[in-house]
Amino acid sequence: MSVTVIEEKIKTGVIFSKNRIYPKWFMWRERKIDVTEITYMWNTAEGDAMIIHFSATGAGGYYELSFNQKTLEWKLEKTEEK
Amino acid sequence: MEQTVEKPEKKIMLVDQNAYFASVEQQCNPELRGKPIGVCGEGRTIIVTASYEARWFGVKTGMTLPEARRLCPNLIPVIGNLDKYIDTSLKIHKIFLEFTNKVEVFSIDECFLDVTETEYLFGGAVEIAKKIKKTMAEETGIKCSIGIAPNKVVAKIAAKSKKPDGLVVVGGDEVKDFMAAIPVEKLQGVGIGRKISQKLKYMGINTAKQLGEADLGLLKSRFGILGGFYKNIGLGLSESTVKDYSGQIPIKSVGHSHTLPQDTYDIAVIRSYMLLLCEKTAARLREYKMKGRTVSMAVRFGDFDMYASRDTLKHYFNSGVEIFNLAMSIFEKVLPLQKPVRLLGVSISNLAVDDRQKYLFNDFEKKSKLLEVMDNINKKYGDFTLRPTSLITAEKYGILGRCGIISTRLIK
Numbered sequence: 315m316s317v318t319v320i321e322e323k324i325k326t327g328v329i330f331s332k333n334r335i336y337p338k339w340f341m342w343r344e345r346k347i348d349v350t351e352i353t354y355m356w357n358t359a360e361g362d363a364m365i366i367h368f369s370a371t372g373a374g375g376y377y378e379l380s381f382n383q384k385t386l387e388w389k390l391e392k393t394e395e396k
Numbered sequence: 397m398e399q400t401v402e403k404p405e406k407k408i409m410l411v412d413q414n415a416y417f418a419s420v421e422q423q424c425n426p427e428l429r430g431k432p433i434g435v436c437g438e439g440r441t442i443i444v445t446a447s448y449e450a451r452w453f454g455v456k457t458g459m460t461l462p463e464a465r466r467l468c469p470n471l472i473p474v475i476g477n478l479d480k481y482i483d484t485s486l487k488i489h490k491i492f493l494e495f496t497n498k499v500e501v502f503s504i505d506e507c508f509l510d511v512t513e514t515e516y517l518f519g520g521a522v523e524i525a526k527k528i529k530k531t532m533a534e535e536t537g538i539k540c541s542i543g544i545a546p547n548k549v550v551a552k553i554a555a556k557s558k559k560p561d562g563l564v565v566v567g568g569d570e571v572k573d574f575m576a577a578i579p580v581e582k583l584q585g586v587g588i589g590r591k592i593s594q595k596l597k598y599m600g601i602n603t604a605k606q607l608g609e610a611d612l613g614l615l616k617s618r619f620g621i622l623g624g625f626y627k628n629i630g631l632g633l634s635e636s637t638v639k640d641y642s643g644q645i646p647i648k649s650v651g652h653s654h655t656l657p658q659d660t661y662d663i664a665v666i667r668s669y670m671l672l673l674c675e676k677t678a679a680r681l682r683e684y685k686m687k688g689r690t691v692s693m694a695v696r697f698g699d700f701d702m703y704a705s706r707d708t709l710k711h712y713f714n715s716g717v718e719i720f721n722l723a724m725s726i727f728e729k730v731l732p733l734q735k736p737v738r739l740l741g742v743s744i745s746n747l748a749v750d751d752r753q754k755y756l757f758n759d760f761e762k763k764s765k766l767l768e769v770m771d772n773i774n775k776k777y778g779d780f781t782l783r784p785t786s787l788i789t790a791e792k793y794g795i796l797g798r799c800g801i802i803s804t805r806l807i808k
Contacts, residue, residue, distance in 0.1 A: 317475070354424040354537075356483035361778040367480070369424035376425045394425070 317376070317394045326379070326388040337368060337379055342390050347372045367391070405568045407521040408638060409509040410543045410551040411528060413488065414560035416505035418447035420484055421474045423537035432468050435476040436461065437655055444476055448560055484536055489641070491531045495524050499641040508548055510638035525563050546571065547634040549586045553578060553604075556585070571632040578604040587629055592619070596626075604630045650684065651692070651743025652676045659698040659736035666737055670723055673742045675716035681744060682771050687712040688744035691722040695730060696739035703730050704741075712748055715767060719744055 326340040339348045354369035363384035370377045375395040381388050413419065417435040422428045432450035434443040441461035443450075453468035464471050485504050492499045495518060498510035515521045525542045532538050541562040543554025550571055554564040557578075566574045580593040580602060588596070599618065601607050607630025615623030628634065652673045660666065670693075681688065689712050694704035705726045713719070723742045773782045 351426075353426060354420070354480075356480045358479045358483070361774065361776045361781070363778075371426060376427060378424075394427070 317378075317392045319392055320390045322390050324379070324388050324390045326381075335366070335381065337370065337381075337388070340379065340388065340390065345374075347374055347377070349377075404512060406510065406546045407512045407515055408545055408548055408551045409511060409521065409525060410502075410548070410555040411488075411492070411507050411509065412541045412543075412555045412559070413505040413532075414539045414541055415445055415447050415451070416538070417445040417476055417481055418450075418474075419538050420481055420536075421476075422447060424480070425474075428472060428474065431472055432470055433472045433474050434459075434461065434464055436473050437476060441473075442655075446471075484538070487536060488532060488538070491528060491535065493641060494531075495528070497641055498638045500639040501641075506552075508551065508638045522563070522565060529561070529563070545632075547632070548636050548638065549629055549634040550574065550632045552586050553582065556582065575608065575630065575632040576603065576605040580604065580607060583607075583629055588626060592626070595619075604632070606630070608632070648747065649692075649743045649745035650677055650681045650686070650688070650747075651741060652680075653694070653739060653741030655696075655739045656737065659738050661733050661736050663731075663733075666727070666740065667724070669740050670727065670742065671716070671720050673740060674720035674723055677742055677744055678714055678716035678719055679771065679774065681714045681747075682750070682767065683775075685750050686747045687714040687750045688747045689713070690744065690746040691719055691726070692741075692743045692745065693723040693726040694739075694741040695727065695737055696741075698736040698738050700738070701735070705729065706745075708746060712750075714744075714750060 320342075322342065324340045324342050327338045328335050329338055330336075336352055337349050339346055341347075349370045349372050351371045352368050353371060356367050358365045358367065360382070363382050366381045366383065368379045368381070370379060375393060377390060377394075378392040379388060380391050418433055421433060421435060422431075428447075430449060431447070432453060432455065433447045434450055434455060435445045436442060437444060443455060443457055443459045443461065443464050445457060446455040446459075446464070450464070450468050450471055453471075455464045455468050455471060461471075461473055481504060489499060489501070489507065492507055492509055496509055496511050496514045498513075500508040502508055509524075511518075511521050511524050515524060518524045518527065521544050525544060528542065529540060532540055539561045541555045541559045541564075543551040543557070543562075543564050543566070545551040545554050545566040546568045550566050554566050554574070555562070558564050580588065580596045581590075583593060583604060584590060595618070596602075596607060599610075599614075601610055607626060610627060610630065612624060612627055615627055617623070619626060654669060654673060656665070656669060689710070690706055690708040692704065692706040694702060696702050707722050707726055709722065719742065770782050
């Protein structure tokens with residue numbers, strides 16, 4: 315079991331619930347990966363941009379996504395695919 | 397008729413998040429739950445925190461990965477993420493602040509709470525403890541051990557006495573009995589370190605009870621004025637109050653430390669790391685609108701031996717170069733290196749508010765303005781977007797932007 319650092323921009327489908335944003339699926343390397351569960355969330359800052367980080371599980375394994383609230387950019391930061 | 401009002405017994409809590417970093421990682425990745433994991437630093441093989449599943453095999457903090465794997469062959473190493481742990485800590489502080497504003501942050505995974513004046517609102521201190529446990533589990537998935545006692549010393553020992561997920565209450569009239577059987581080595585973290593507990597054992601003092609009953613003159617002759625302090629710990633006495641969360645001075649010192657990816661004798665690499673640490677320290681200091689006079693530098697060698705020293709200047713400063721010059725002048729005392737360097741740490745203390753006074757000399761004024769412009773750009777676009785050219789050397793050695801933070805973070 316090992317986590318691979320990816321840091322690639324991704325196209326993401328989201329829902330808004332209780333004033334929060336949650337990823338539901340994302341496209342990565344021409345694959346659509348459905349998010350099964352958001353297991354953890356935390357925040358960081360990059361300059362004046364607030365970043366929300368998500369730990370998530372999907373069919374293929376474990377993923378860490380990030381959402382830059384200033385640029386509205388989604389990234390797949392890390393993965394541990396089975 | 398004269399009436400005497402008895403002061404209510406203090407209700408102090410110590411909340412200790414169990415196997416904190418490992419628990420956060422297990423919450424993030426369900427595949428890790430119920431498994432023995434060891435949180436390590438990037439490029440390093442030292443266990444920072446082990447999950448309880450790993451602890452059952454004897455894996456402890458500070459072990460090397462090969463040592464830990466000998467005890468627990470299925471141990472899963474996980475690279476830690478300090479940002480995640482700090483953010484989770486702040487979420488946990490918010491939970492505590494629902495019950496009292498007297499919340500003193502002791503470390504990233506421990507807080508003292510004084511609920512003496514607010515417990516009646518929530519059905520008592522034990523009910524508060526249960527609610528904290530429930531909310532923490534629901535919102536973060538983290539378990540904690542809680543000790544409730546009339547003072548901080550006993551609360552901390554009580555919390556440590558039952559892990560994981562413990563709740564231990566020691567009433568005022570139970571303190572003496574509770575402390576009686578506590579071995580002196582279990583008093584670490586309340587003011588008696590490993591070396592002191594060893595010295596106490598040489599003196600035939602093996603339990604808190606024996607420490608409390610020890611002759612004050614003897615303890616003072618051995619430990620000076622701290623003798624009385626140690627005796628009080630043995631007796632389970634402490635006058636220390638829990639600070640108000642908003643009243644805490646969040647910064648007494650600012651610093652960064654970093655464990656190098658590999659132990660090294662190379663002065664160029666050491667200088668680069670030192671410069672990076674100093675620039676990060678200075679940037680944070682300026683972010684807090686502070687300046688300082690005392691620079692402390694610590695170096696840990698490959699054999700875990702430490703050298704630490706400090707130096708104080710007459711004037712206040714907050715530029716990375718000035719911190720670096722002072723830190724390097726301290727470091728030069730260990731030259732030539734007899735053993736490789738494993739970790740470097742720099743911090744600045746003796747702080748004062750930076751009143752942004754105008755300098756009389758043009759050079760100082762220019763430097764001050766330059767730093768201000770740099771900070772504004774970095775604040776907008778991220779740390780080290782604009783950086784001194786000297787840091788390019790640091791990048792050449794693959795030095796990461798991330799270094800450990802040596803200060804306590806509070807909710808702003």
